[in-house]
Amino acid sequence: MIITVQMVLNRLIEPVGHLEPTVDTLKSGRLNAEVRKVAVTFMATYAVIKQAVESGVDLIITHEPTYYNHKDEVEWLAGDPVYERKRMLIEESGISIFRLHDYVHKYKPDGILVGMLKKLKWEAYANPEKMNLLTIPSDEQHTVRTIVTHLKNKLDIDSVLVAGDPEMPVRRFGLMPGASGGRSHIKCFESKNIDLLIVGETNEWETNEYVRDAMDMGLSKALIITGHQNSEEAGMLTVVEMMREALPDLQVDFIASPLAVKRI
Amino acid sequence: MIITVQMVLNRLIEPVGHLEPTVDTLKSGRLNAEVRKVAVTFMATYAVIKQAVESGVDLIITHEPTYYNHKDEVEWLAGDPVYERKRMLIEESGISIFRLHDYVHKYKPDGILVGMLKKLKWEAYANPEKMNLLTIPSDEQHTVRTIVTHLKNKLDIDSVLVAGDPEMPVRRFGLMPGASGGRSHIKCFESKNIDLLIVGETNEWETNEYVRDAMDMGLSKALIITGHQNSEEAGMLTVVEMMREALPDLQVDFIASPLAVKRI
Numbered sequence: 001m002i003i004t005v006q007m008v009l010n011r012l013i014e015p016v017g018h019l020e021p022t023v024d025t026l027k028s029g030r031l032n033a034e035v036r037k038v039a040v041t042f043m044a045t046y047a048v049i050k051q052a053v054e055s056g057v058d059l060i061i062t063h064e065p066t067y068y069n070h071k072d073e074v075e076w077l078a079g080d081p082v083y084e085r086k087r088m089l090i091e092e093s094g095i096s097i098f099r100l101h102d103y104v105h106k107y108k109p110d111g112i113l114v115g116m117l118k119k120l121k122w123e124a125y126a127n128p129e130k131m132n133l134l135t136i137p138s139d140e141q142h143t144v145r146t147i148v149t150h151l152k153n154k155l156d157i158d159s160v161l162v163a164g165d166p167e168m169p170v171r172r173f174g175l176m177p178g179a180s181g182g183r184s185h186i187k188c189f190e191s192k193n194i195d196l197l198i199v200g201e202t203n204e205w206e207t208n209e210y211v212r213d214a215m216d217m218g219l220s221k222a223l224i225i226t227g228h229q230n231s232e233e234a235g236m237l238t239v240v241e242m243m244r245e246a247l248p249d250l251q252v253d254f255i256a257s258p259l260a261v262k263r264i
Numbered sequence: 265m266i267i268t269v270q271m272v273l274n275r276l277i278e279p280v281g282h283l284e285p286t287v288d289t290l291k292s293g294r295l296n297a298e299v300r301k302v303a304v305t306f307m308a309t310y311a312v313i314k315q316a317v318e319s320g321v322d323l324i325i326t327h328e329p330t331y332y333n334h335k336d337e338v339e340w341l342a343g344d345p346v347y348e349r350k351r352m353l354i355e356e357s358g359i360s361i362f363r364l365h366d367y368v369h370k371y372k373p374d375g376i377l378v379g380m381l382k383k384l385k386w387e388a389y390a391n392p393e394k395m396n397l398l399t400i401p402s403d404e405q406h407t408v409r410t411i412v413t414h415l416k417n418k419l420d421i422d423s424v425l426v427a428g429d430p431e432m433p434v435r436r437f438g439l440m441p442g443a444s445g446g447r448s449h450i451k452c453f454e455s456k457n458i459d460l461l462i463v464g465e466t467n468e469w470e471t472n473e474y475v476r477d478a479m480d481m482g483l484s485k486a487l488i489i490t491g492h493q494n495s496e497e498a499g500m501l502t503v504v505e506m507m508r509e510a511l512p513d514l515q516v517d518f519i520a521s522p523l524a525v526k527r528i
Contacts, residue, residue, distance in 0.1 A: 043469070046477040068446055068474045076447060080454045082478045082485075148528050161525040179467065182332055183340060190344045203443065204465055204492040204524070205307070210332045212524035213310040214346045221346075225525065228468040260468070260476035261425040261489065264412050 003250060005059055005096045006031040008038065011246050012061070012100055012239070015107050022102045027066045029096025035059045040240045041255040042233040044097055046086050048255050053093040057253075060097045061243075063104065063112070063236050066090075072099070104239060111242070112235030116177050119234035120154050132175050133192055142170045144196055144222045151198070155230050158263065163211035164222025170196045177231040182206025189214075189221060198224045200231030229259055267514060269323055269360045270295040272302065275510050276325070276364055276503070279371050286366045291330045293360025299323045304504045305519040306497040308361055310350050312519050317357040321517070324361045325507075327368065327376070327500050330354075336363070368503060375506070376499030380441050383498035384418050396439050397456055406434045408460060408486045415462070421494050422527065427475035428486025434460045441495040446470025453478075453485060462488045464495030493523055 005026070013019075027044075037059075039052040044062035052060050065072045067083060077083035090097065104111040109131045117123045117131065125134035136142050145166040152160065174194045176185060179201035186207060189197060202208055202225055214221035233256060243252045269290070277283075291308075301323075303316040308326035316324050329336045331347060341347035354361065368375040373395045381387050381395065389398035400406050409430040416424065438458045440449060443465035450471060453461060466472055466489055478485035497520060507516045 043473060045473060045480065047480045050480075064469045064473075068450060068470050070469070076451070080450070081483065082474055082481065085481050086477060145528070159527045162528045163525045166526075166528060186332060186344070187340070201468055205328045205334070206332050208524040209307060209309060209328075210346055213350060216309065216311045216314075217346065217349050219345065223525070260472040261427045261487070262430075263423045264409070264426045264430060 001249065003035050003247060004031065005029060005033050005035055005098070008035055008059060008061075008243070008247065008250075009098060011243070012098070013103055016103050019102055019106070023065070023071055024099050024102050025072075027072055027097040027099060028090045029059070029094065033058065033094075033096055035096070035250065037251045037253070038243060039253050039255050040236050040243070041257070042229055042236055043257060044099075045257055045260075046089065048257060049086070049089055049093075049095065049097075051255060053089070053095055055253075058096060060095060061100050061236075061239060062097060063099070063101055063232060065099065066097055100239060104236075107238075111238040112177055112232050113175070115235035115238035116175065116231065119237070120150070120175075122175070130192075132188075133172065133194070134175060135172050136170060144168050144170060144224065147173070147196065147198070148224060151224065151226060155226065155234070157226065157230050160227075161208075161225040162222065163208055164196075164215045165220075166222075168195065168220055168222050170222070173198065176200070177235060179228055182210070185223075186210050195220055196222045196224065198226065198231075200226055201228035227259070229257070233257070265513070267299050267511060268295065269293060269297050269299055269362070272299055272323060272325075272507070272511065272514075273362060275507070276362070277367055280367050283366055283370070287329070287335055288363050288366050289336075291336055291361040291363060292354045293323070293358065297322065297358075297360055299360070299514065301515045301517070302507060303517050303519050304500050304507070305521070306493055306500055307521060308363075309521055309524075310353065312521060313350070313353055313357075313359065313361075315519060317353070317359055319517075322360060324359060325364050325500075325503060326361060327363070327365055327496060329363065330361055364503060368500075371502075375502040376441055376496050377439065379499035379502035380439065380495065383501070384414070384439075386439070394456075396452075397436065397458070398439060399436050400434060408432050408434060408488065411437070411460065411462070412488060415488065415490060419490065419494050419498070421490065424491075425472075425489040426486065427472055428460075428479045429484075430486075432459065432484055432486050434486070437462065440464070441499060443492055446474070449487075450474050459484055460486045460488065462490065462495075464490055465492035491523070493521070497521070 043064040173196035211223040307328040437460035475487040
C-alpha cells in the first residue's frame with residue numbers, strides 16, 4: 001500500500017479533529033507525495049533538513065517553525081541569505097515538512113507532556129486528570145535543588161535558571177514545557193497552589209519577576225527554567241512511537257539537535 | 265519652588281512629545297503630588313518599592329512594568345496574593361510610579377543605548393548616525409570570545425549565551441539591548457551587514473535558530489545574549505543624569521537590583 005503525506009497527516013490530526021486557525025500546516029512538499037521514510041524532530045533546522053534529505057527522508061514532522069517565527073511568515077525574509085539558502089535546500093530536495101505543534105499539545109493528554117514525563121520518569125507523580133500537576137509522595141523528600149539535579153541528569157543539561165530559594169522543600173509542582181507565556185505560568189501558581197513551576201522559556205519581565213517578588217514577600221514559590229528545547233525535544237518521541245504503531249510500513253526516525261546556543 | 269509629579273513627567277516626555285498609545289503611564293500616585301526625592305530603577309520590584317518607600321522616595325521611575333506584563337494590565341491578577349500584596353504596599357505608601365520605557369527608547373539617541381555604550385566604554389565604536397551599529401577600528405582585533413570577556417567584565421555578569429563560532433573575528437556588530445524581537449534582530453543582521461549581534465533577550469525559536477542555521481551554512485554570523493536586565497539596567501543611568509541636571513532641587517537616586525534568577 002502506498003502511504004501519502006495526506007495519510008500521515010490524517011493520522012496526526014485524527015485525535016483532535018481539524019483545527020482552524022493553526023500553525024500546523026504543510027510548509028513544503030505535496031499532500032499526494034509518497035512517504036516511505038519519516039523524520040520526527042523538535043526543530044527543522046538547516047542541519048536537520050540536510051541530514052534528512054541525505055538519508056532519503058520524504059517527510060519531516062517538526063514541532064517548531066522552519067523560518068524563525070511562530071507563523072512561518074516568509075514575506076519579510078525575502079532576499080535574506082539564510083532564508084533563501086534554507087528555502088532552496090527544501091525546494092530542490094522536494095522534501096515535505098509538516099509542523100506538528102498545536103495538534104500534539106491538544107492530544108489528551110498533551111503528547112509533548114507525556115513524552116517529557118516519561119523521559120523524566122515522573123509519570124507516577126502526575127495527577128491523572130491534569131498531568132502537568134505533579135505531587136511528590138509523602139515518603140519522598142525533595143527541594144528545588146534536588147529537582148534541579150534530577151532535571152539536569154535526565155535531560156542531560158549543564159545548568160538551569162532558578163528563581164526562589166533552592167533549599168525550599170517541594171511537595172506540589174507544575175511542569176509546563178515550552179514557552180506558554182507569563183499569564184499561563186502565573187495563573188498556574190495561583191490556581192493550582194503549587195510550590196514550584198518548571199517551564200521551558202519565559203520573558204524575563206513576566207514569570208521571573210513574579211517569583212522574585214513572591215520570594216521577597218516571604219512566600220514559598222520557586223521557578224526553574226530549563227530552556228525551551230530542553231523542555232520539549234524528548235516530548236516528540238511520543239510522535240515517533242505513535243507513528244510506528246499506526247503505520248508500521250513506514251520507517252520513522254527521530255533526529256535530535258544540539259542546542260543552538262552555548263554558555264560562555 | 266514646589267516640584268510635582270506632572271513637572272517631572274513633562275521633563276521626561278519633552279524630548280519626544282506626547283506618545284499615544286504608550287505603556288509609559290502613571291501606575292500609581294497623583295500628578296499633582298509633590299516630589300522631593302526620586303528613585304530611578306530598571307524594574308519596580310517589590311524590594312525596590314519597599315526600599316524606596318522606606319527611604320522617603322516620592323516618585324519611582326521604572327523602565328520595566330510593575331505587574332509582570334508589558335501593558336501592566338491587572339484585571340487578570342485580581343486576588344493573586346503576590347499582586348495584591350504589591351498593590352497594597354504601593355497604595356498604602358502613596359508612592360507615585362511612572363514607567364519610562366517608550367519615551368527613553370525614542371530619545372535621540374536612545375537613552376538606554378547611550379547609557380549602555382557608556383557603561384561598556386564603546387562610545388567611540390558607535391556609528392554617530394546609528395548608534396547601535398558599532399565598528400572596531402582596524403588597529404584593534406576582536407573575536408566573539410574577546411567581546412564576551414569585555415561584556416562580562418563591564419556588566420559584571422558570570423556568563424552569556426552564544427550562537428556561532430566564539431573564535432570568529434568581529435569587525436562590525438550590532439548592540440540591541442532588551443528584547444526587541446526576532447524580526448528586528450534578523451533584519452538587523454541582514455540590512456546592516458554585521459558579523460555579530462548582541463541582544464538582551466530572545467525567543468529561542470527566532471534569533472537563536474537563525475544564527476544556528478547561518479553558522480551551519482558556513483556564513484560568518486554570531487549572536488551574544490546577555491540577559492534582558494544585564495543589557496538595559498545601566499542604561500537608566502542616562503535618566504539619573506538627565507534629571508539631576510534638569511531639576512537640581514530634586515534628590516535623584518538609582519536603585520540597582522540583583523538578577524531575578526540564578527544559574528544552578
